[in-house]
Amino acid sequence: xxxxxxxxxxxxxxxxxxxxxxxxxxxxxxxxxxxxxxxxxxxxxxxxxxxxxxxxxxxxxxxxxxxxxxxxxxxxxxxxxxxxxxxxxxxxxxxxxxxxxxxxxxxxxxxxxxxxxxxxxxxxxxxxxxxxxxxxxxxxxxxxxxxxxxxxxxxxxxxxxxxxxxxxxxxxxxxxxxxxxxxxxxxxxxxxxxxxxxxxxxxxxxxxxxxxxxxxxxxxxxxxxxxxxxxxxxxxxxxxxxxxxxxxxxxxxxxxxxxxxxxxxxxxxxxxxxxxxxxxxxxxxxxxxxxxxxxxxxxxxx
Amino acid sequence: xxxxxxxxxxxxxxxxxxxxxxxxxxxxxxxxxxxxxxxxxxxxxxxxxxxxxxxxxxxxxxxxxxxxxxxxxxxxxxxxxxxxxxxxxxxxxxxxxxxxxxxxxxxxxxxxxxxxxxxxxxxxxxxxxxxxxxxxxxxxxxxxxxxxxxxxxxxxxxxxxxxxxxxxxxxxxxxxxxxxxxxxxxxxxxxxxxxxxxxxxxxxxxxxxxxxxxxxxxxxxxxxxxxxxxxxxxxxxxxxxxxxxxxxxxxxxxxxxxxxxxxxxxxxxxxxxxxxxxxxxxxxxxxxxxxxxxxxxxxxxxxxxxxxxxxxxxxxxxxxxxxxxxxxxxxxxxxxxxxxxxxxxxxxxxxxx
Numbered sequence: 001x002x003x004x005x006x007x008x009x010x011x012x013x014x015x016x017x018x019x020x021x022x023x024x025x026x027x028x029x030x031x032x033x034x035x036x037x038x039x040x041x042x043x044x045x046x047x048x049x050x051x052x053x054x055x056x057x058x059x060x061x062x063x064x065x066x067x068x069x070x071x072x073x074x075x076x077x078x079x080x081x082x083x084x085x086x087x088x089x090x091x092x093x094x095x096x097x098x099x100x101x102x103x104x105x106x107x108x109x110x111x112x113x114x115x116x117x118x119x120x121x122x123x124x125x126x127x128x129x130x131x132x133x134x135x136x137x138x139x140x141x142x143x144x145x146x147x148x149x150x151x152x153x154x155x156x157x158x159x160x161x162x163x164x165x166x167x168x169x170x171x172x173x174x175x176x177x178x179x180x181x182x183x184x185x186x187x188x189x190x191x192x193x194x195x196x197x198x199x200x201x202x203x204x205x206x207x208x209x210x211x212x213x214x215x216x217x218x219x220x221x222x223x224x225x226x227x228x229x230x231x232x233x234x235x236x237x238x239x240x241x242x243x244x245x246x247x248x249x250x251x252x253x254x255x256x257x258x259x260x261x262x263x264x265x266x267x268x269x270x271x272x273x274x275x276x277x278x279x280x281x282x283x284x285x286x287x288x289x290x291x292x293x294x295x296x297x298x299x300x301x302x
Numbered sequence: 303x304x305x306x307x308x309x310x311x312x313x314x315x316x317x318x319x320x321x322x323x324x325x326x327x328x329x330x331x332x333x334x335x336x337x338x339x340x341x342x343x344x345x346x347x348x349x350x351x352x353x354x355x356x357x358x359x360x361x362x363x364x365x366x367x368x369x370x371x372x373x374x375x376x377x378x379x380x381x382x383x384x385x386x387x388x389x390x391x392x393x394x395x396x397x398x399x400x401x402x403x404x405x406x407x408x409x410x411x412x413x414x415x416x417x418x419x420x421x422x423x424x425x426x427x428x429x430x431x432x433x434x435x436x437x438x439x440x441x442x443x444x445x446x447x448x449x450x451x452x453x454x455x456x457x458x459x460x461x462x463x464x465x466x467x468x469x470x471x472x473x474x475x476x477x478x479x480x481x482x483x484x485x486x487x488x489x490x491x492x493x494x495x496x497x498x499x500x501x502x503x504x505x506x507x508x509x510x511x512x513x514x515x516x517x518x519x520x521x522x523x524x525x526x527x528x529x530x531x532x533x534x535x536x537x538x539x540x541x542x543x544x545x546x547x548x549x550x551x552x553x554x555x556x557x558x559x560x561x562x563x564x565x566x567x568x569x570x571x572x573x574x575x576x577x578x579x580x581x582x583x584x585x586x587x588x589x590x591x592x593x594x595x596x597x598x599x600x601x602x603x604x605x606x607x608x609x610x611x612x613x614x615x616x617x618x619x620x621x622x623x624x625x626x627x628x629x630x631x632x633x634x635x636x637x638x639x640x641x642x643x644x645x646x647x648x649x650x651x652x653x654x655x
Binding site: 138139141142145146147148149150151153154155156157158230231234237238241242243244254257261264265268271272275278279282283285286287 | 464633
């Protein structure tokens, strides 16, 4: 019964408070999102990934770093090592499970840094206008015109290999599209009446940008971030594969592929399993992103 | 252009400069600023790196006087802005410095490896266009049918797949297990340097030389990496083609043509497709630029001696001149292709005005 009331409360077309309206909008978004099977599959895969990463010590059958040279390159389905072992006899499944932590760590950091930088640059550029706009957008264009992977390579080369530097390099190449989006949104919002109303009430630029423009840019940024996640995972894996991201013995998936590459013809599973993991996760992000776009930004859909 | 002329005629007095001069000046200056930005970024990267450029040249055991001499020679005593101007001057003269690995000019090395990348990326984009455009058109015409679904899944998988991993799997299956294609490298070991290098593109060189054995061998080596790159551009090209076509097919002139009783083939190819050509070329130019980048990881997997392999090898041995030289060249081509596609759009699509 209570559930029934809650549903009716959420689906009302006469909300009684601001929070009520917000909850109701969220719930309706969720309903339309839920009907998108592919997006739900993506969401479930990602939730599983988070669970696996959180519970890594509990569920992984072996220590991901312990070597067992007597048992190296064991094939798929070996008792105790379902996904086999790598060239140092480490359990591949356990390494994949711990690798999920690294993947999530990289994704989370980039997803925090790049959109925030983009949001700052874009909204300031759009709101202030004039030469500030010209300069900021020129800088954005320059970064946008760069080949991303090559730029990230050059950055990592200068900063030194490692996860944090890889994150920094990827973020440095990932922020420009967010700045473009945020600027476009700001330009449309800036000329609306309610902004003029707040200006007349004496609100300063800082207050208007942070309290009234940012919240409205968030939804299109979230969609873009989710769609970009797959690219970020692939870029991080690529850097790891080149030996410029996470360093051994860290069980980063890209680095694991690079290691398995040497035995690809005779021991194919060593490189195949981490590749499947990367593929699954980035596919999940793409599915989720498509679904979110349909819910949050119906105009952009085909 | 015709549109602009009409506009100026209507005014009592024309502006000081015709519109096209203004547009050209704007475009040129924006190209210049972007290129300067590119050089500035590579310059900064070269400065913040933890490697001492002098030590890298003279070695650890050089005397202080040698060190000082090289320090002055590199212009490191000058202010940063002067160093930057020197750097621009050098790059304009195609001087990227000396590679620390083999003591040869970086520009020469790049000129030597670049044709390999060009050959790979060009064959890749051809595969991507030949398969991707018809697939996109079909997917739009038969929207919602199985072919649309197939195109959708192909694209989704393409967006989600690590290119280097797919390359490894391709090698495993088509080279290791089936033996259908040649392995890593550009040609088999028996055919290395058999044909004289004229263009640097092995397929072209072999054909010019009339040496079809080499051609066949080179083809069996290039087909797998090129198909791989082709697949990734196909994913993008087919999606874009589909959405362009959908937009055209819902337009009124298409309905009119159909009502007139025009055959579906003519409606699709003679009317709708004709109108998306400019957009399509823009997309193709962009994905060609992306292929140059995607070839970095592909080249590693296939031991392809192109610019991607060159940059990464240099990276791992801290040969900064080579890394930055390679970055500038790839960035330059990338930017020029971007600008080209932009211009094309502006010149040929009247709506962009």
